[in-house]
Amino acid sequence: MEEAAELSNYLPLSYKSPKEQEYIAFLWESFETNYIHGKFQFAFLAYHMLTMSFVYFNIWQIKQTRPDDFENAMIGFNKDVEKELLAATSPFTFWRINESSVMRFFKLIGCDNSKIGSYAALVKERNDTAHTNGNIFFSTQTALDNKITEVLRIVAEIQNHSATIIEHCFREFLLHNHDPETREYADAADQIREVLIHANYLSQKDVEICLKFDINTFANEAEFPNIKLLFDAFVDLYSVDET
Known part of the structure; x- marks a missing residue:
């Protein structure tokens, strides 16, 4: 179950x-309780829902950033659903789309059809598991652990493709939030927490991408000193001492 907890690093x-x-x-509680008590099929269902939450948060970041x-990617969707998604205020609105179909938004971050097909296969497996078909697909801990390993590989792959979205989000944040006189919060830590982390549903893995940002790309900006102060405040808040 320790490996399964890695998914939390990809959630907001x-x-x-x-x-x-x-x-x-x-x-998480449903997953842990069922896992501990050997109800691995139900543990898988809870873990799948956590994974789909990760998917929705990532697609939300695409929606906000691009x-x-x-x-344009919604061409072909029902007009009412399209309108609802454009006006959405929560990532969980994406539940309105078939889980297999929602994966196609990942084309916007460079995932090809073969990868999207492998992501959609997880949905089919969930469907098979959830239906009353007389089968227990995950009857052992080993079977579930192997599936969790596969899921985490896919999650990491999607996260890698999302790097450009996170980098763009962070760049825009630094560019438009460096002035204490005009931003929502004078204190840099408050601005980072509320406007960057909270508003964009950033995860620990997203933060790690931001920490690698090359602040010198702003070196020619007139406001570079203030931009760097904001960046340094972010690093102070979220960097991990590995010594």
Whole structure:
């Protein structure tokens, strides 16, 4: 079960509402309880829902960062669903789309059809597991652990493709939030926590991408000193001492 906990590093550090946070906590509790008591099939279902939450949060970041591309990618969806997604205020609105179909948004970050097909295969497996078909697909801990390893490989792959989205998000944050006189919070830590981390559903893995950002790309900006101060504040808050 220790390996399964790695998924938490791909989920947001904070949520926009207590309801969202309670939902994720409920799924983790369901997974852990069923895993400990040997109900591995039900543990898999909870873990799948956590994985789909990761998918929704990543697609939400695409929607926020590249809205025009996101809108174009919805061609073919029902008009009512399209309207609902464009007006959405929560990543969980994506539940309105078939789970296999929602994976196609990952084409926007460079995932090809073969990769998207492998992601969609997880959904089919969930469907087979959830239906009343007389089969227990995950009857042993080993079977579930092997599936978790596969899921985490896919999650890491999607995260790698998302790097450009996170880098763009972070760059825009630094560029537009460096002035204490005009931003929402004068204190840099508050601005980072609320406007960057909280508003964008950033995960620990997203933070790690931001920490690798080359601040010298702003060297020619007139406001570079203030931009660097904000970046340094971010590094101080989230860097991990590996010594």
